[in-house]
Amino acid sequence: MRGDRADLALFRAFDADRRRRCLPVGADRAIPVTPVRLRVVEPFRSLFYAPQFVAIHGGHLAAEGLEIALTTAAKGGGTVDALLNGKADLALGGLMRSFELLERGGPRLVHFAAVNDRNGFFLLSREPRPRFAWSALVGRTVISFGGAPTPWLCMQAVLRRHGVDPARVTFIRELSTPDAVATFRAGKADFLEHGPPVVDQLIADGAGHLVASMGEATGPVPFSSFMATPQMLRRERDVFVRFVRGLCRAQRWMSAATAAEIAAVIAPAFAEIGAEIRVRAVERYLRQSTWVGDPMVTRAGFEALQEILLGGGFITRRHRFEDLVDTALATHVVSTMAG
Known part of the structure; x- marks a missing residue:
């Protein structure tokens, strides 16, 4: 070498x-x-x-x-x-x-x-949420990025920081990117956590609405x-x-x-x-x-x-x-x- x-x-x-x-x-x-x-x-x-x-x-x-x-x-x-x-x-x-x-x-x-x-990931909602609060995830289904556990672990930390028990949120964690997008578009989940260009394309199509930057929410x-x-x-x-x-x-x-x-x-x-x-x-x-x-x-x-x-x-x-x-x-x- x-x-x-x-x-x-x-x-x-x-x-x-x-x-x-x-x-x-x-x-x-x-x-x-x-x-x-x-x-x-x-x-x-x-x-x-x-x-x-x-x-x-x-x-x-x-x-x-x-x-x-x-x-x-x-x-x-x-x-x-x-x-x-x-x-x-x-x-x-x-x-x-x-x-x-x-x-x-x-x-x-x-x-x-x-x-x-x-954190380089972003949270999308299927519905517009101009006054988004982390408590909105309670009782909902979130598709986490499936390629690594850190985004999901950061999400848990953010929820706890805002007084939300992660156990009250349903997480789907093991989907490939194509399957995650298809599941989200099909209405089988309320939120999707992913990065670009996936989030940009979903936003452009009107299929997703940006509600949170996980980088800002997680901190350095x-x-x-x-x-x-x-x-x-x-x-x-x-x-x-x-x-x-x-x-x-x-x-x-x-x-x-x-x-x-x-x-x-x-x-x-x-x-x-x-x-x-x-x-x-x-x-x-x-x-x-x-x-x-x-x-x-x-x-x-x-x-x-x-x-x-x-x-x-x-x-x-x-x-x-x-x-x-x-x-x-x-x-x-x-x-x-x-x-």
Whole structure:
């Protein structure tokens, strides 16, 4: 996996204009001659993961001499399997996957670079509810996102926070996205919790009405981050520093970019989603501060998520921040990057 680093003297012969053409805005280091191939697995394809796609399609990782081989897991938890089986070098996913492994006495998977800081899902109602209150879910049926348990666990936490017993709500949790949409359209559920472009299409069709942003309702939590085995992080430390630096450049670029600019850069990853819906989804995510400005996974966010997992019974004991998070890479990158 390691690649040869370029002799910096070679690049001193390049003129400034050529270097500007080769590097993304803000890049300040030379490109290694031989790209290093990194195998990355994502849990599912989502606009929620825009920073990953800006890093790839915006050229920020290529500027670090990294060639990304991105695959999408075939099932929930497939990211964990890929890491433990050696089929991926790093994975994008939720901290809850690492909590779950430790809870079962399994191996550690360490999170080292944050991608988003909010729940990325939204709650739709089949009926307009201009004065929506969480008590409206009592006695109703809610279709939860079936690809991961964290959205459902966050929903439970939000309900309890508003004095609603989750046991008084009927949840449908295991449907695929097509089945969830079909069930909702057929009137077999009162609410649907999902992300874009599903929510945007249902709203556009008049089949659903937005009543709550789960990101705003849940509050800041490290919802998704990059993770790897401790062995991989130790063995390929230099390569992972380059990956985190490329991601950080993408995050800084996004902090100053418009929704239209972000939507345009990530378009190659979402060919099936129209430009208007892409822009609308990105705008919604920007409004609620979904994406972090740097790759630091914070202790405060970790503890907030741990409370949600404990409250929902997903874990039965507390786990140490240091066992699941490595902040050294992000700290080094943030402290040494120019601009």
